[in-house]
Amino acid sequence: MLELFSYTFLTRALAVGLAVSVCAALLGISLVLKRYSMIGDGLSHVGFGALALGSALQLAPLTLAVPIVIAAAFWLLRLRENSRVKGDAAIAMISTVSLALGVMILSLSGGMNADVNNYLFGSILAVGGEWWLSVLVCVGVILLYLLFYPHIFAITFDEEFARASGLRVGLCQMLLSLLTAVTVVLGMRLMGAMLISGLVIFPALSAMQLTRRFATATALAAVIAFFSFAAGLFLSFWLDLPTGAAVVLCNAAVYFLARTCSGWR
């Protein structure tokens, strides 16, 4: 077991993956309850387009993706509030257009096959020397989440009351979008654009099967995400399976287990 950690790439993937999983799980509770699950999915597609553009322009992968995805997150939030197109339709539109643009850019710049596969479904080798930066940003996301925890609970449970108590609800929503955008971008090269939103929704849904207290649900989601990621990564390494897919399937397995348990009670 310990000799596994002598593979540098595996240690890095584990560090980044665990950090991203915990962030995604914390944010997931509010995103799922506020019907924003699709935003994570939409953002990952935008991230795919941005990564493709970055690689065509030969920029460092995240320099372009981070600002573009954050901008998209704010835009999606506004679209949900006042829009002629229905929220979910708007997200689907942006998702597919970003995906199409990404594929187009990769194809024109001649890097089609290997890159598309890695970007869409993730690669354990994608985590490079800047892994510590990703972990550091994730720690920042977790600290901000904890700092704003009472506010996040307030807007998740009752936005109207939160607004009436003088809370800047719009700012809180922007913070949630910002943290989601950052988490999605950091995790998507490892997990893949198609699979990253599994990290957002599954641990939250599993935790909510098992408890009806917000603080417990939040903590439980983080723990579930942590162990599901570790299990998925080691399984994929030993059995030579794609990492992102293995992690999502582990999360899904925990969800069905949790559902069964909550059914028995």
Place this chain on the structure above:
Amino acid sequence: MIRCENLTLGYEGRAVVTGLTFSVEEGDYLCIVGDNGSGKTTLIKTLLGLHSPMAGRLAIDLPDGIGYLPQRSTLRQETPASIWEVVTSGLLRRRGFSPVLKRAERERAEKALSAMGVAPLAKRPYAALSGGQQQRVLLARALCAADRLLLLDEPVAGLDQGATEEMYRLIHTLHQNGTTIIMVTHDPAACRYATRVLRLGENEHFFGSAAEYLTEGGNDA
């Protein structure tokens, strides 16, 4: 506490209520009645500072803000939340960014729970309570936020007869203990404990004592 003079209320440039003049003094129990679409919701949002008036003068002298009880039906039941978590979310403004509740804040929440008779339920999940119990928990949350003036939006909507009576009794007790009450309601019977009534009409509004309303104001206007 609240003074409105010749207010025009509305949103997105469309006036919903015009020529509204009324005031709320310490110790009042004001019932706001009116048909659907008469502007009750707009008035609530204006008092809470979520809309600004389109014209006229509105002065609110409440440094701690208003304790607000929204309509229960607007809440999603599937949010995991214990009663304690719901009630202490009313302390948000006092608490700021402190990671833990101070002792005075905890005591405030405990007092509000006891006053509403739901203290033994503190650890239960919100979704597991009956409608009447949920409403009492939300009232305790409003008391945590501000206990000088409570603004109640349809506090008995969707409650059965027994729970409705219980709710009116609790509000009456709060009023007798010195809390000023503004209650927006559909239920004409709600005005029996009120000291004053504001009826929002299409063209003119009635504002006067409850006794006046019950003898004359309710019939015409």
